[in-house]
Every structure is written in C-alpha cells, then in structure tokens.
Amino acid sequence: MKTSDVQFKVGLFGIGLDAYWPQFPELRLRLVAFIEQVARRLEDFKVHVTNLGLIDSPEKSFWAGHEFRRADVDLIFLYVTTYALSSTVLPAVRRAKVPVIILNLSPGPSIDYEQFNRLGDRTKMTGEWLAYCQACPVPEMANVFSRCRIPFFQVTGMLDNDRLGAVAPEPLLVKLNDMPSYEIFGKFYDAVMGDRSEAAERLTELIRETNPNAKNVLELGCGTGSMLKHLQDRYQVSGWIFRAECFQSHARKSLERNSSGKIWSILKSTSDST
Numbered sequence: 001m002k003t004s005d006v007q008f009k010v011g012l013f014g015i016g017l018d019a020y021w022p023q024f025p026e027l028r029l030r031l032v033a034f035i036e037q038v039a040r041r042l043e044d045f046k047v048h049v050t051n052l053g054l055i056d057s058p059e060k061s062f063w064a065g066h067e068f069r070r071a072d073v074d075l076i077f078l079y080v081t082t083y084a085l086s087s088t089v090l091p092a093v094r095r096a097k098v099p100v101i102i103l104n105l106s107p108g109p110s111i112d113y114e115q116f117n118r119l120g121d122r123t124k125m126t127g128e129w130l131a132y133c134q135a136c137p138v139p140e141m142a143n144v145f146s147r148c149r150i151p152f153f154q155v156t157g158m159l160d161n162d163r164l165g166a167v168a169p170e171p172l173l174v175k176l177n178d179m180p181s182y183e184i185f186g187k188f189y190d191a192v193m194g195d196r197s198e199a200a201e202r203l204t205e206l207i208r209e210t211n212p213n214a215k216n217v218l219e220l221g222c223g224t225g226s227m228l229k230h231l232q233d234r235y236q237v238s239g240w241i242f243r244a245e246c247f248q249s250h251a252r253k254s255l256e257r258n259s260s261g262k263i264w265s266i267l268k269s270t271s272d273s274t
Contacts, residue, residue, distance in 0.1 A: 008047045011073035011096065012039055013064055014081035015088050015137075018056040024127035028054065031081040031131070034107060034159060038079050058087045065095025078141070079103040083133045086144040093150055100145065100152040104138045105159045107131060200230030207235075 014035040021028045032054055039051040050071040052064045068076060076093060078100050093100055111132050119125050138154065145152045207214050217235040219228055228237040 009073045010047050011050045011068040011076040013052040014054045014079045015084035016054055016056040016082050017084055027127045034081055035079055055088055061088050061091040064092035068096035076100045077103055080134045080138055082130045083136045086140050090144055102154040104134050104156040106134050107159045196226045197230050
C-alpha cells in the first residue's frame with residue numbers, strides 16, 4: 001500500500017461544562033457551530049475527521065476516548081471552545097493515546113463591548129463572555145498534559161484567520177505503519193507552523209544588528225528544527241529540545257546536513273542532560 005493510499009484519521013472535540021446549558025441556552029448551539037466550522041476546514045484537506053462535538057462532563061470524556069480508540073485516530077484536535085475543567089479532557093485523551101493539538105482559537109479579535117454593554121442582562125453578558133473564553137483553561141490543559149506526559153502542541157489565534165489554512169495535506173497522508181506517532185506529530189507541527197523563511201530572515205537581521213560577528217546560533221526549545229533549518233547556511237546552528245521523543249528524531253533529519261554536507265546540528269533532550 002502506498003503512503004498516498006492511506007487517509008490520515010483525526011479526532012476532534014470541543015469542551016464545556018454541562019452546568020452552563022440551562023443557564024445560557026444559546027451558548028451550546030454557538031459552540032457546536034464553532035466546532036463544525038473547524039471540522040469542515042480539516043475535511044478540506046481530505047482527512048477523515050471523527051467529530052465528537054461538545055464534551056461537557058467526565059462521563060462523556062470517557063465515552064469520547066472509547067470512540068477515538070474505536071475510530072483508530074492518529075491525532076486529536078482539542079478545540080477549547082469555552083471554559084471547562086481538565087476532567088472533561090483527560091479521560092478522552094489518555095484513552096486515545098495519540099498526540100494532541102490544542103486549538104486556542106477565539107471567534108474574533110475581541111468581544112464587541114459596545115454591543116456587549118447594550119445587552120443589559122447579566123446572564124446574557126456572561127454567556128457572551130463564555131463564548132470568548134477559549135484562552136482561560138488552556139494553561140490548565142497544558143499543565144495536565146505535561147504532567148501526564150501526553151505530547152501536545154498549541155495553536156493560538158482566531159477561528160476565522162488562516163492559521164488552520166496553513167496545514168498542508170501532504171504531512172497528513174502518511175503511512176502509519178512505517179512512521180512512529182512522534183514522527184507524524186513532528187510533520188504536523190511543521191505544517192501548522194507554516195513556512196518559517198520570513199521569520200528566519202527577520203531573526204537574521206536582528207542577529208546582525210546585535211552581534212554582526214556572530215557565527216553560532218543556539219535555539220532553546222527548537223521543536224522540529226524548522227527555524228534553524230533556514231539559518232544553517234549562515235551560522236553553525238544547535239538546538240535544545242525539551243520534549244525528547246516528540247521532536248528529536250524529526251529535528252535531526254531536518255538539520256542533518258547543510259549544503260556542503262557537514263553536520264551542523266547538536267540536538268539534545270532534557271533526558272540526555274546531566
């Protein structure tokens with residue numbers, strides 16, 4: 001079977017609290033619409049999406065984990081649709097046992113406060129605030145994943161900007177039997193981050209301004225090495241990876257050799273340090 005014959009399988013779910021819905025009747029429908037919007041954008045890349053909708057209780061989270069396992073997903077998109085507890089997330093993710101992309105995507109740049117102040121109803125105002133509360137629980141989710149050693153990456157932006165549009169289809173269509181999950185995650189990380197060449201140019205200008213004679217560049221937390229890859233023809237580059245398994249192998253391949261064939265990369269993980 002060729003790599004192109006395998007359809008990448010992703011799971012998607014949003015989060016909330018079941019106690020919200022009786023208090024804010026319109027909120028749930030609004031959040032579900034956000035999740036469906038993300039699902040459509042993922043489907044544009046010809047991947048198979050298992051969309052479990054809004055998970056709002058620990059019981060549903062256990063159910064979601066079972067469904068993701070049954071669907072044999074390769075990656076999970078957790079869309080933080082509003083404030084929720086880690087107990088609505090962790091059971092699903094731990095049972096699925098695949099890397100996670102946390103989507104911290106606001107429906108807009110900010111609340112329309114002129115309209116917000118005209119609502120004149122505290123309940124409606126709270127419901128509107130909860131629709132923009134994506135960033136609130138993200139630190140808790142990230143901390144829980146770190147403590148449980150669940151590989152994850154976070155995308156922060158707006159629901160209607162082009163961040164998800166930067167995800168190319170090629171990294172998704174991989175043959176999973178020939179590639180471990182952290183390699184897949186590394187490819188997807190690069191796809192989400194997009195082309196780093198422009199950022200590398202800006203960084204080069206900054207280095208030249210601050211230290212024109214610089215010959216070496218060390219990046220702390222270099223991920224897959226995508227930034228250093230653009231710098232390796234100008235500097236001797238090294239990277240330090242804080243999460244050993246997720247990115248190390250992928251980064252080594254990205255930075256293995258420069259145009260002259262010399263190895264520039266020195267990549268370590270915290271597990272290697274003394």
